[in-house]
Amino acid sequence: MTPELDTPIRVLCVAGSPRRTGNSTAMLDACIGGIEGAGGVADRLALAEFHVHPCSGCGQCSSMGQCVVNDDMHDIYPRIDAADAIVIASPVYFAGVPATLKAFYDRCQPYWARRYILKVPPREPRRPGALMIVRGGGDPYGSECAVTTTRSVFAVLETELGALLDIEGPDLPGEISGHQGALMDAEELGRRIAALA
Template sequence: MKRVVLLSASPRKNGNSDILCHAFIRGAEEAGHTCELITLYEKKIGFCRACYACFKTGRCVLNDDMAEILEKVQDSDVLVIATPTYFLTMNGMLKTTIDRFLPKWQELGGHDVYLIITGHDSRSGLKLAGDELRAIFENLGNQIKGIIWGENVWQKGEVLNTKAMDEAYHAGLGI
């Protein structure tokens, strides 16, 4: 049994990225794994101030929800990163969260990582976000196990009944 942590950067409750996370969770739980969905819009996450105090202490000086998020990410076996695309890349909520990985960046490797990327574009328009996230998480020492592309979706719920739903479910089931 593996511990799965999903970070959803959807700013909309039950938006397309969240919906795909729930499909992934359904598959993973059916396979016997435990899952925790962290919806970033519900968290208080400040911007990195580049003070680098964390290099000395291993903790960020900002008093927000990132310490808890980092602990859960560290303790997981499988990490799922879900984001809508904004102007061809991950949204600011996810980028801010990743920037705040700095205090523990050397301890965030060894995970199997799945990416869920949604947006109104076809895959060619979502590709930059996938490439960037792949580079970031591989640089941290993780292995990208799969990318689920929620293509051509804009309005909340448009991802329902698409092949991405099946892909997310089967990715979770196949952990």
């Protein structure tokens, strides 16, 4: 659904790191500054503050359309549904995303089940989406897996991955402050996504 022109754009901003004040979360907060500066509403979701269990693969969402695992994810589903756009910020862990974020991704399986098993019509138009990655670097396997996994989940969430920031170098918490250009890019990304949505 396209929001009315005078309705502020609501952007779900997901911090995927298990660190509450890590490098990727600082990128997310810079992005939130951009979203709010452009008149949007940022719904900041720090996954490290929630208990989201892994998907158990029980398959019950394929018949019920809902997840039966009883945890904080049920507070998160309505926030996903209410979003006009989605931004994910994450570190790279072993070339992919950390378990905090992967659990969130896997628990999006009910969206897949509703669309492809239960044949619920797709959300139109697709939402704008963005991914911001931070990685220490030095690993020869890069960040491709983290990007591909996010693309796969975004497809199920009917969200278009239209912007990608991939910052290599910051490792210890706080090291992102030595990458002011990256933080400025994150703020600009926020401005752009608020304008797009």
